[in-house]
Amino acid sequence: MAKPRRAMGLLLKVNLLLGSLAFAALAIFSAQEIQTTRSSIREEIEASNRIATQLLARITAIYSRQGPVALAEVLRQTGRVRANEIRLYDHAGELLYESPPTSYKAGRYAPEWYAALVTPAMKATVIRVNAGTLVVAPNPTRAVLDGWDDLVSFMVIQSAALLMAYLLLSWMLMRWLAPFEQIRRALLQIGSGRHDVRLPALPGREPGEMGMAFNRMAQAVQDDIASRQQIAQAEARLAAQREFTQALHRRIEDERRAIARELHDEMGQSLTAMRSISAALAQNPELRGKPAGEAARLLFETAGASFDAMHRLIPRLRPIQLEEIGLGDAVRDLVASLQQAHPGLHITLAMDLAQHDAVHVDAETCAFRILQEALTNVVRHAQASAAWVELSIRDGALRVCIADNGRGADEPLSRNGHYGLRGMRERAEALGGRLAIGPAQQGGLQVSAWIPLQEETV
Template identity: 25%
Template structure:
């Protein structure tokens, strides 16, 4: 039976009890009223007749007295709800009052009459050979009361049905949110956790829907969190095992299957000791014993074996799973990470460091050779060219007014010696600029740009720099980077503007970091396409990157088709 029907039934029962109680009280009141009415009527009738009998006793005798009395009673008729019977001395009835014409022929039900009829004894008035009997007759009063009861019953029934219908409507309206609550719960049981209920004006239902929506939100968030956790576990690159306190495996993730070469249900009903070499089983035993004491073990490196028996290097972490409320141990979590990639990365890093060291040594040696070659060209070849030019000049001066052929040949030698000297000077500057040794990076770049501006008048070169503090090795590397980038811009970019900037910056958020020297070279040329940019040794970019990385710096290349190229090299300062 629904709650709504139960409440309606309860209301109906209460109404029936109320109406029944009211009916009982009403019937008792009717009985009391009839008794009082009959008693009062009897008293009035007895007094009236007693007075009349006293008068007839004084004024009339014998037969005349009976006649007068009968005549009086006939004229008197029926006295209220009383029946009057006149008898003579031998008991013969001389007169009986006529029946009541009020609601003649109708009577109240016998059970009702018996229930409300009061106990009132007949009253007899003796009068010298005559007796006047007064019989109370409450039938008319009972009939009136019955009619009133019938009216009240009809009214009560109408009121009962109207009140029931009204209460049914009120209860149905008040309980209408229950349907949406049930529908919401059904949707929740089907997995629709986005279900939300509207707010209701009734305070109790408003509180219920508020808690329902809070519960739905909490469940939805919990499911999402569980899904994320499950997804994280399934997609984790670490092998995860959940075991009981004895080491029996209850759960494992795909990474565990992949790492240890077990597929499907391969770990079902297996012990975690399965993945340990025989000589290292004691490690797992010790870890499980420590778990019973709520002790966990941080990541440590060890050996484990696959299904095929292959031993692998792993990092293993062991943690107890504890019930927060009871602090009881539910099981153990094993997190196992394959160290193969780490070892390979370490090996690659070591090889890279060796390669960088070798590159640094090669570049250092190359710079030394360039320096030595520049010195040789300057000291040896330069002196010879200078001597040749001096001798040729002397010959030209002596033969100026003499042999024309000698003079022409000697001036040609002077001109050729000058060109050779300029070429040697340019080679020396490219090999090892003298200004780099004497005045540093900024002055060398300024001189280089001035020379390039004279040669390439169609390009506008701009240079800006702040004072920096670098060692010789860093200055040489930055110079070579700038030199290579400028050559690329001149040869390939078709740029009209090339700018070089040297700046010094410091990470203010991390005060202990060294200042950073930034070399920026940009142009407005055609840019570098991705295909060309990805060619390892295209434009010498590989060499540039290696130089910067050897100094512990970074190289960033920004380029767009027909929008120029920007190269930013950053290295630590002293």
């Protein structure tokens, strides 16, 4: 897989832009200088050729009668005429005179491409003389060389000036962009997980404002992460506490089940044996009417009362009918038992357990205990004449509601015997549910519980 190309930095882009502008400026200045040199050379050569032609025409007119040889001698004495090449031919076309080579910048010539750019197109002038021909041809090579030397000097000076300007601007840009580089590095550090990074006060208005905005952003990110960590820790503690409470209630139910079994099996058998023995003693003819017989009769009655009290206590410890007949019938049995024990309290029961198979065992136990505790509080504290019990499965939860028309709660529920309400709330929350306690529409107190159908994983 090909590696992604690394993008150019801002400073490099600006430097490339400045370098391109400098090169473009140098090219424009050079083109302008070449055009100026071309115009100057043309003007100079034309003027020089015109003057030389006029002068030579007069000289030729004066010495033409003496012949080409005399004219050649005059031209040799005159010497080289700048920017012109002079040749004298006799009537047979033989060269009698040619301008001597120039001594000005002898041996040097401008590059051919430059000469082609600046050399104007000019024709040689032919002057007829007696028995000969004088040819005056423009020769701009020295002027072209001067233009080339001027261009080289110009380019060197301009290049040095542009280079100094470029270096100065680069240095200034480095200073100006240094705060942005600090911001870039700080952003990379934030992205790598170092949320404690902060920027110092940066010079310049824009970098300063960006630095302050970055610091505010970094602080907000750090605060948000700290808050999330605290929330996660709190949720972990809550989950651990919920798991502990759930395990505690399970342990309590296991202990209650064991105690109920021990009472039913061991103590129940002992009390039954006591009743049998005392009944046999009380029916013995030898003890009938005697103090020993009366003691046997009292023992028989006491054992019976204890046996009845034990059987009333066992359902409080462990509702055996919840395991044997299910939640709905266990609730009906509980309501019927309370109705029978307290005929002055009318209890209305409404149930809708169409999805009962979806309820796990802990939720059934929790719902039954909440109903049991709430109805016990109604009987003991509410002084109510009526109570309403609703048990239903809706929206993926087991809902329990107990309301009465009693005196309500005229004091904090955590005081004076209301610890059972706290236990109900802990039971519901241990399974991921919730419990609400408030005034009922009938004037008394209402306890509402919401318990998830499926056991939550903590």
